[in-house]
Amino acid sequence: xxxxxxCIIVGGGVAGLAAAMTLARGGARFLLIExxxxxxxxxxxxxxxxxxxxxxLVPDYWQDDERGWERFVNHRRLTFMDEGSSFSLDxxxxxxDAPPYxxxxxxxxxxxxxxxxxxxxxxxxxxxxxxxFLATDILVEEVLMEDGRAVGIRAGDERFYADCVILAEGVxxxxxxxxxxxxxxxPADGLAVGVKEVIRFDESVLRDxxxxxxxxxxxxxxxxxxxxxxxxxxxxxxxRDSVSVGLVLGMADLRAKRKAPYDLLNQFKTHPAVAxxxxxxxxxEYSAKVVSTGDLKVMPKEVYTDGLLVAxxxxxxxxxxxxxxxxxxxxxxxxxLAAETVLEAKGANDFSRTFLAHYRTALDASYVxxxxxxxxxxxxxxxxxxxxxxxxxxxxxxxxQFFTVDNRPTKKAYQILRDVRREHMGFWDLVxxxxxxxxxx
Amino acid sequence: MSDVQTxxxxxxxxxxxxxNQGRAEAKPHxxxxxxxxxxxxxHKCTTYVCPAQCxxxxxxxxxxxxxxxxxxxxxxxxxxxxxxxxxxxxxxETGRGVNWxxx
Numbered sequence: 001x002x003x004x005x006x007c008i009i010v011g012g013g014v015a016g017l018a019a020a021m022t023l024a025r026g027g028a029r030f031l032l033i034e035x036x037x038x039x040x041x042x043x044x045x046x047x048x049x050x051x052x053x054x055x056x057l058v059p060d061y062w063q064d065d066e067r068g069w070e071r072f073v074n075h076r077r078l079t080f081m082d083e084g085s086s087f088s089l090d091x092x093x094x095x096x097d098a099p100p101y102x103x104x105x106x107x108x109x110x111x112x113x114x115x116x117x118x119x120x121x122x123x124x125x126x127x128x129x130x131x132x133f134l135a136t137d138i139l140v141e142e143v144l145m146e147d148g149r150a151v152g153i154r155a156g157d158e159r160f161y162a163d164c165v166i167l168a169e170g171v172x173x174x175x176x177x178x179x180x181x182x183x184x185x186x187p188a189d190g191l192a193v194g195v196k197e198v199i200r201f202d203e204s205v206l207r208d209x210x211x212x213x214x215x216x217x218x219x220x221x222x223x224x225x226x227x228x229x230x231x232x233x234x235x236x237x238x239x240r241d242s243v244s245v246g247l248v249l250g251m252a253d254l255r256a257k258r259k260a261p262y263d264l265l266n267q268f269k270t271h272p273a274v275a276x277x278x279x280x281x282x283x284x285e286y287s288a289k290v291v292s293t294g295d296l297k298v299m300p301k302e303v304y305t306d307g308l309l310v311a312x313x314x315x316x317x318x319x320x321x322x323x324x325x326x327x328x329x330x331x332x333x334x335x336x337l338a339a340e341t342v343l344e345a346k347g348a349n350d351f352s353r354t355f356l357a358h359y360r361t362a363l364d365a366s367y368v369x370x371x372x373x374x375x376x377x378x379x380x381x382x383x384x385x386x387x388x389x390x391x392x393x394x395x396x397x398x399x400x401q402f403f404t405v406d407n408r409p410t411k412k413a414y415q416i417l418r419d420v421r422r423e424h425m426g427f428w429d430l431v432x433x434x435x436x437x438x439x440x441x
Numbered sequence: 442m443s444d445v446q447t448x449x450x451x452x453x454x455x456x457x458x459x460x461n462q463g464r465a466e467a468k469p470h471x472x473x474x475x476x477x478x479x480x481x482x483x484h485k486c487t488t489y490v491c492p493a494q495c496x497x498x499x500x501x502x503x504x505x506x507x508x509x510x511x512x513x514x515x516x517x518x519x520x521x522x523x524x525x526x527x528x529x530x531x532x533x534e535t536g537r538g539v540n541w542x543x544x
Contacts, residue, residue: 036540
């Protein structure tokens with residue numbers, strides 16, 4: 001194929017498809033290449049797409065007959081756990097009930113395939129219905145560079161050329177490293193490994209057990225005993241007729257503590273707070289994925305160069321600052337912004353790094369980089385052992401004493417708090433952590 | 442069935458849809474220099490951090506690697522800080538790797 005594209009997108013996940021949708025609507029001629037047999041075949045996530053950008057890509061997606069998503073989120077829970085207890089912050093509100101929803105639980109193999117279908121519809125309706133493509137089952141092995149400028153890609157013996165390339169290849173960003181934007185070896189600290197099972201129930205059982213509405217769902221994050229002393233946390237998200245349950249484990253800490261992720265996942269599932277939700281379910285799939293933690297030190301040194309832009313988790317755009325694990329929404333927004341810059345560059349016929357810097361400016365101005373920069377301290381606080389060791393134990397001990405009624409004189413809450421603090425943490429350690437956390441979060 | 446299903450790793454991997462299972466020989470997408478693991482590496486961490494246990498220790502403590510069970514997560518290429526792991530993606534036609542049904 002000697003024809004040239006305006007843009008080649010590598011990766012048909014959330015970032016790549018968001019970019020493709022934007023290019024299709026903007027009248028650009030592009031080639032998206034996905035290495036999986038279909039979009040989503042190689043993709044794993046914990047499961048929540050936060051924010052409302054999906055409605056920008058697929059207006060009225062909630063009215064679509066085929067549904068790419070599992071449940072919208074109107075119920076959120078953060079659980080501190082020790083060996084036998086759990087203490088939760090629990091928030092449920094009809095404020096979340098009206099579309100466009102601000103959180104969707106998804107299973108990527110289905111969601112990405114559905115979104116790719118929507119992108120194909122947009123291509124079919126565009127002036128480039130015959131010459132823009134979503135290609136699957138092709139592995140891009142090389143970004144073709146000429147005089148320091150990206151001019152295309154190579155897959156096997158085939159070469160494809162374009163005015164620019166968007167790398168949306170995911171966290172294992174081999175091509176981004178090849179271009180020199182990311183170091184060849186990325187060290188384990190600043191990254192985590194996620195393991196997950198999808199566990200099936202009869203839909204009515206799941207709805208009754210977790211008190212779900214027709215389409216509504218719950219997200220539950222866990223800290224403490226969930227990870228057996230390893231930095232990180234657990235999660236449980238409700239799909240239509242299954243739950244996604246898993247752990248995200250700090251990779252360097254996992255290595256130092258010599259634990260195996262699959263053993264920790266089994267242990268997590270036996271905790272009463274989790275086991276009561278999982279009883280009787282059938283494991284459908286076990287999966288794993290490397291996850292960025294939001295630590296800016298693992299980000300590529302830049303997200304663009306001559307003829308090239310990097311979007312989504314290939315640019316390590318993921319943040320876990322204790323409120324939610326955000327990654328797919330960042331992927332979506334960065335994909336949109338990268339493609340908007342490509343459309344501007346096409347208009348100006350200028351794909352130099354000077355022009356493509358508009359992408360960086362737009363990303364910096366967006367909530368993505370504002371939050372990533374603004375919550376760096378939170379990312380560091382969550383690395384501190386107290387957050388997954390002594391704090392959850394202290395909280396559970398408090399709960400155990402506060403909620404126990406047993407024919408003995410009852411202690412006041414402040415007395416319990418004083419006692420459990422003495423038991424689990426030094427006074428100044430708690431004050432310092434509290435001060436850091438309150439500023440950081 | 443009223444209990445929580447806790448599966449062994451082998452049972453879990455049994456639920457993974459691997460590609461090109463019909464091929465007599467698949468092309469490895471990860472190449473491990475186990476001579477490094479078995480000489481200078483102080484932790485041999487891949488033998489426990491790999492979520493699919495593609496890295497195993499034999500009875501005399503030597504590391505062995507097989508790529509057939511790999512679920513393409515990437516953990517080993519970060520966790521190994523000894524330069525023993527050369528990681529790439531499986532070739533769609535000739536490699537192994539996964540098809541997630543749910544993901």
